[in-house]
Amino acid sequence: MSRIIVQSQKKLSKINRNIYGHFSEHLGHCIYGGIYVGENSKIPNIDGIRTDVVEALKHIKIPVLRWPGGCFADEYHWKDGIGPKENRKKMVNTNWGGVVEDNSFGTHEFMELCQLLGCEPYINGNLGSGTVQEMSEWVEYLTFPGQSPMADLRRENGRDEPWKVKYFAVGNENWGGGGNMTPEYYANLYRHYQTFLKNYGDNKLYKIACGPGEDDYAWTDTVMRLAGKYMNAISLHYYTVPGIFDIKKGSALEFDEKEYYITLKKALRIDELITKHLQIMDRYDPEHKVDLIVDEWGTWYDVEPGTNPGFLYQQNTMRDALVAALTLNIFNHHSDRITMANIAQTVNVLQAVILTNGEKMILTPTYHVFDLYKSHQDAMLVESSVQTNYIGVDEVKIPQISVSASVDDNNHLNITVANTSMDKTDSTECFIFDKEITAVSASILTGKMNAHNTFEQPDNVHIQKFDDITICDGKLKFEMPPCSVVKIEVQ
Numbered sequence: 031m032s033r034i035i036v037q038s039q040k041k042l043s044k045i046n047r048n049i050y051g052h053f054s055e056h057l058g059h060c061i062y063g064g065i066y067v068g069e070n071s072k073i074p075n076i077d078g079i080r081t082d083v084v085e086a087l088k089h090i091k092i093p094v095l096r097w098p099g100g101c102f103a104d105e106y107h108w109k110d111g112i113g114p115k116e117n118r119k120k121m122v123n124t125n126w127g128g129v130v131e132d133n134s135f136g137t138h139e140f141m142e143l144c145q146l147l148g149c150e151p152y153i154n155g156n157l158g159s160g161t162v163q164e165m166s167e168w169v170e171y172l173t174f175p176g177q178s179p180m181a182d183l184r185r186e187n188g189r190d191e192p193w194k195v196k197y198f199a200v201g202n203e204n205w206g207g208g209g210n211m212t213p214e215y216y217a218n219l220y221r222h223y224q225t226f227l228k229n230y231g232d233n234k235l236y237k238i239a240c241g242p243g244e245d246d247y248a249w250t251d252t253v254m255r256l257a258g259k260y261m262n263a264i265s266l267h268y269y270t271v272p273g274i275f276d277i278k279k280g281s282a283l284e285f286d287e288k289e290y291y292i293t294l295k296k297a298l299r300i301d302e303l304i305t306k307h308l309q310i311m312d313r314y315d316p317e318h319k320v321d322l323i324v325d326e327w328g329t330w331y332d333v334e335p336g337t338n339p340g341f342l343y344q345q346n347t348m349r350d351a352l353v354a355a356l357t358l359n360i361f362n363h364h365s366d367r368i369t370m371a372n373i374a375q376t377v378n379v380l381q382a383v384i385l386t387n388g389e390k391m392i393l394t395p396t397y398h399v400f401d402l403y404k405s406h407q408d409a410m411l412v413e414s415s416v417q418t419n420y421i422g423v424d425e426v427k428i429p430q431i432s433v434s435a436s437v438d439d440n441n442h443l444n445i446t447v448a449n450t451s452m453d454k455t456d457s458t459e460c461f462i463f464d465k466e467i468t469a470v471s472a473s474i475l476t477g478k479m480n481a482h483n484t485f486e487q488p489d490n491v492h493i494q495k496f497d498d499i500t501i502c503d504g505k506l507k508f509e510m511p512p513c514s515v516v517k518i519e520v521q
């Protein structure tokens with residue numbers, strides 16, 4: 031039995047909607063096939079962009095989209111992806127499968143995608159193999175309103191008005207694939223490159239520095255010390271890998287009870303990582319001018335058997351839904367300092383919310399968690415806590431219940447709760463202070479730990495109405511099925 035306490039008037043911080051952001055890279059079938067099929071495709075599209083995928087992402091209110099990578103960003107030369115498609119340079123995607131990248135999806139296509147989605151673009155510049163001039167000119171091309179070489183080039187390519195671009199990152203994982211740099215070297219390069227990223231007209235950039243991978247606290251320390259005052263945010267990357275990264279990560283579909291709990295326990299580790307990186311940031315930035323963003327997170331398994339190992343295609347089960355629910359609850363709780371997070375990746379790669387196969391598209395369990403959680407976007411986080419059992423196998427123990435709660439503009443209280451147990455129902459009581467309960471409605475996502483959707487059975491896992499809630503003496507009582515995520519709306 032668990033006991034949740036929600037103090038609905040104790041407003042803590044605004045949950046930036048960008049915490050529910052996404053990441054899409056030129057990797058496998060994320061962009062090509064997943065998002066972009068080209069104007070001549072039989073798959074319904076607008077200027078080559080799949081309409082089914084756009085509609086699905088709009089439904090979960092995708093707020094921001096990071097592009098073009100990832101590792102790909104540090105070998106991407108943006109001028110190869112503009113102008114008439116037949117003239118665009120073809121290149122090798124050295125990071126991801128060595129396939130030919132024909133650059134048919136470039137800056138204009140990405141900006142159109144964001145416009146169709148109604149989301150903010152987040153562009154990752156190339157520090158690893160690009161020049162200062164190249165990065166600087168990309169910003170000019172995108173945002174300069176007057177006459178200039180880059181603005182004129184943009185006009186030649188059919189776009190008169192500048193776009194609005196706020197989020198711009200200087201490099202990706204420069205401690206690894208983005209150049210194997212030391213933090214000192216990166217910090218100096220960051221200071222140098224960002225100097226030439228200008229604010230044109232009324233466009234104001236929000237500059238993001240490459241931050242640490244996992245628990246590389248020394249990276250955060252050095253980059254904050256040397257370059258902290260030149261950035262708006264620093265990014266953290268953390269992937270949940272049940273096994274060992276370069277040896278055997280684990281299967282997306284075939285895992286036992288222990289591996290299930292190991293995965294969830296590893297997902298919960300992000301709380302500690304965030305807390306410790308924030309403590310280091312505080313030393314150099316006591317006024318909290320620099321935000322922490324988690325612009326890559328999610329599960330990473332061995333690829334689906336028979337698929338290209340460089341394409342990172344994996345299935346997605348209720349275990350992934352639980353990882354998403356726990357992670358998003360943690361982000362909500364840190365929303366005073368975390369202003370953006372981007373799940374890796376939107377379509378067909380890693381913990382995707384959408385999988386496609388030709389003209390077919392399915393929504394994964396993770397998609398449904400984003401759907402359940404969307405009412406937290408831009409709402410006020412309120413105090414919530416839980417008393418619950420520790421469950422698991424052998425030494426692998428985790429809390430059974432996870433929760434976060436927020437109050438939206440209509441004064442509705444939204445509570446998201448996850449039951450991590452793979453086999454135990456939880457009798458949950460939820461005490462709500464400072465709110466008269468006039469109406470309650472709830473939805474649930476539940477299934478066996480490896481339940482998933484397929485192209486043959488796309489609705490195995492889907493959101494259902496959850497009626498089994500009673501109100502008595504100002505508290506809610508409900509039975510949380512094993513392996514479930516519930517969203518409760520209290521009016």
Ligand code: AHR
Pocket residue numbers: 055099100101102202203326374375380
């Ligand atoms: O998301 C896949 C890869 O993971 C990204 O390209 C890179 O930044 C990270 O290592």
